Amino acid sequence: MAKDIAKTHKEWEKPLLELEDTIAKLREAARREADPVKQANYIEKAETYQEQCNRYVKLMYSNLGDWEKVLVARAEKRPYTLDYIQSIFNGFIELQGDRNGFNDNAIVGGPAEFNGRPVIVLGHQKGRNIQDRQMRNFGMAKPEGYRKAIRLFEMAERFRMPVISFVDTPAADPGVESESRGISEAIAAAMLKMFQLTVPTVSVIIGEGGSGGAIGIAVSNRVLMLEHAVYSVIPPEGCAAILWRAPERAPEAAEALQITAKSALSLGIIDEIVSEPEGAAHRDPAGASDLIKEAVVRHLDELLKLSPAELHADRHAKFRKLGKFAETL
Amino acid sequence: MEFEQNLRVCQHCQHHHRLTAQIRVDWTFDENSFVEHDTGLSSVDPLSFPDYGKKLEQMQAKGETHDSVLSGTATIEGLRVSTAVCDFAFIGGSMGSVAGEKITRALERGIELRCPVVIFCASGGARMQEGLLSLMQMAKTTGAVERCRAEGIPYIAVFTDPTMAGVLASYASVADVIIAEPKALVGFAGLRVSKQAGVGKVPDDFQTAEYVLKHGMIDRIVSRKELRATLAGLVRTLGGHLLHSEAGA
Numbered sequence: 001m002a003k004d005i006a007k008t009h010k011e012w013e014k015p016l017l018e019l020e021d022t023i024a025k026l027r028e029a030a031r032r033e034a035d036p037v038k039q040a041n042y043i044e045k046a047e048t049y050q051e052q053c054n055r056y057v058k059l060m061y062s063n064l065g066d067w068e069k070v071l072v073a074r075a076e077k078r079p080y081t082l083d084y085i086q087s088i089f090n091g092f093i094e095l096q097g098d099r100n101g102f103n104d105n106a107i108v109g110g111p112a113e114f115n116g117r118p119v120i121v122l123g124h125q126k127g128r129n130i131q132d133r134q135m136r137n138f139g140m141a142k143p144e145g146y147r148k149a150i151r152l153f154e155m156a157e158r159f160r161m162p163v164i165s166f167v168d169t170p171a172a173d174p175g176v177e178s179e180s181r182g183i184s185e186a187i188a189a190a191m192l193k194m195f196q197l198t199v200p201t202v203s204v205i206i207g208e209g210g211s212g213g214a215i216g217i218a219v220s221n222r223v224l225m226l227e228h229a230v231y232s233v234i235p236p237e238g239c240a241a242i243l244w245r246a247p248e249r250a251p252e253a254a255e256a257l258q259i260t261a262k263s264a265l266s267l268g269i270i271d272e273i274v275s276e277p278e279g280a281a282h283r284d285p286a287g288a289s290d291l292i293k294e295a296v297v298r299h300l301d302e303l304l305k306l307s308p309a310e311l312h313a314d315r316h317a318k319f320r321k322l323g324k325f326a327e328t329l
Numbered sequence: 330m331e332f333e334q335n336l337r338v339c340q341h342c343q344h345h346h347r348l349t350a351q352i353r354v355d356w357t358f359d360e361n362s363f364v365e366h367d368t369g370l371s372s373v374d375p376l377s378f379p380d381y382g383k384k385l386e387q388m389q390a391k392g393e394t395h396d397s398v399l400s401g402t403a404t405i406e407g408l409r410v411s412t413a414v415c416d417f418a419f420i421g422g423s424m425g426s427v428a429g430e431k432i433t434r435a436l437e438r439g440i441e442l443r444c445p446v447v448i449f450c451a452s453g454g455a456r457m458q459e460g461l462l463s464l465m466q467m468a469k470t471t472g473a474v475e476r477c478r479a480e481g482i483p484y485i486a487v488f489t490d491p492t493m494a495g496v497l498a499s500y501a502s503v504a505d506v507i508i509a510e511p512k513a514l515v516g517f518a519g520l521r522v523s524k525q526a527g528v529g530k531v532p533d534d535f536q537t538a539e540y541v542l543k544h545g546m547i548d549r550i551v552s553r554k555e556l557r558a559t560l561a562g563l564v565r566t567l568g569g570h571l572l573h574s575e576a577g578a
Binding site: 171176180182183185187188191212215216219231239243259263264267269316320322325327328 | 369371373376426455457459461467468478499501529
């Protein structure tokens with residue numbers, strides 16, 4: 001049974017990718033073909049396949065299961081923070097370093113213009129090829145990443161700039177280096193700093209919202225989540241390992257943990273689900289960017305009507321009420 | 330009972346055995362000074378998570394009513410404090426909605442009563458059975474610490490064995506003063522997680538109180554025998570300004 005469940009997005013999308021490959025080959029053949037009859041034939045075939053492909057995309061993405069969401073959220077073709085910064089912001093200038101001996105490439109950020117207004121934008125950054133992935137530590141930030149974020153938050157406060165953060169991390173880095181430099185303190189201090197801010201803050205979960213690593217930069221007035229992103233207290237694999245000592249039962253754990261945007265919205269943890277284009281963000285990054293921009297502009301405009309004290313109080317009140325329990329007096 | 334007299338510390342190896350929250354309260358605060366608050370709170374099973382409802386019922390049946398945190402007010406050497414004590418015996422001291430709420434209220438009670446807050450940590454981390462709601466307790470409790478800071482309310486954390494993951498990465502690590510018991514396990518990622526992530530060889534003292542002290546993450550390691558006096562000293566000094574303002578009022 002477990003063998004039939006895809007472990008990666010590539011594996012899951014395989015039939016689709018094969019079809020797309022065939023279509024590309026047919027179009028290439030048509031381009032090279034001198035005979036107009038044969039050429040028309042190739043094109044016709046390609047178009048038939050394309051229609052079939054579009055139907056598949058629609059079918060596959062219209063009703064994703066929880067584990068499939070995990071795969072899509074982790075897809076290596078999915079747009080990352082820097083892709084969205086590029087497409088949605090103007091004049092981004094990356095700032096680096098924790099001013100304490102280290103720089104982290106798994107969290108990027110700096111000033112930019114958003115919808116004509118100066119803001120601080122930051123987020124987790126993953127890499128696409130082996131070298132990049134290593135350089136970005138698979139999007140797993142070390143203490144210096146969160147300390148860089150704190151610097152950026154402080155700057156935003158000093159210069160009265162709204163903060164927009166993009167969340168996309170499997171988890172904070174669990175290694176020896178990170179422990180030795182206080183990864184736990186760095187995450188807690190980043191959350192504490194976000195609570196102190198009196199400027200508007202908006203976070204968008206764009207891919208993986210991996211537990212402490214995610215919440216460390218997601219304590220915002222508004223928290224939005226892409227339709228196919230996931231947000232979880234523990235990776236499904238880790239949960240399955242603890243519960244059943246069987247990491248391969250991750251798909252079951254994903255369901256139990258309720259990690260989808262829909263669940264997060266119904267639990268009151270996020271404010272809005274941002275729809276993705278058909279076939280998910282990676283099939284139409286420009287479309288996804290537009291949808292994110294529209295939502296963030298709308299929320300930011302609302303927040304900009306609040307005074308600094310109101311923004312501070314609003315953020316505290318938002319997180320203060322989270323939790324579900326029974327109480328008898 | 331030599332072992333009890335020695336506060337469950339092994340006389341030979343000085344190993345500090347884990348304490349239940351109630352015993353911790355009894356041994357830390359002035360006799361009969363502890364008043365439990367938030368007694369009506371109990372965990373629900375918001376996600377219908379596998380076996381969680383059953384587990385909660387079992388704990389209830391055993392008479393474990395305070396979930397993984399016991400909270401209230403007490404005095405230490407006559408000085409009033411608001412306190413919360415984690416109980417590792419209750420589902421690994423894990424922080425779900427109830428634990429997060431009690432920690433938050435304990436911190437807020439410090440603001441209300443204008444007294445220092447003392448929290449004893451003992452937890453494997455966030456309670457995964459409550460999913461994202463547990464993750465949000467990290468933010469919620471940290472928010473309460475921020476309000477304490479703004480109000481000048483001292484907050485002292487004691488890391489006891491073990492203080493891990495979601496608890497360490499939230500309210501525990503942003504205390505004004507952090508004390509740990511000797512050899513307490515203190516770390517971000519459980520070793521099973523670290524190993525899965527391919528973390529190689531680790532130092533011998535990795536994720537111990539001694540290790541985090543060496544790396545500047547905590548203030549002191551204090552043996553159980555001396556803990557009460559140290560806490561009282563901190564409450565008296567850091568909370569001194571609160572006493573004066575009270576006297577003036």
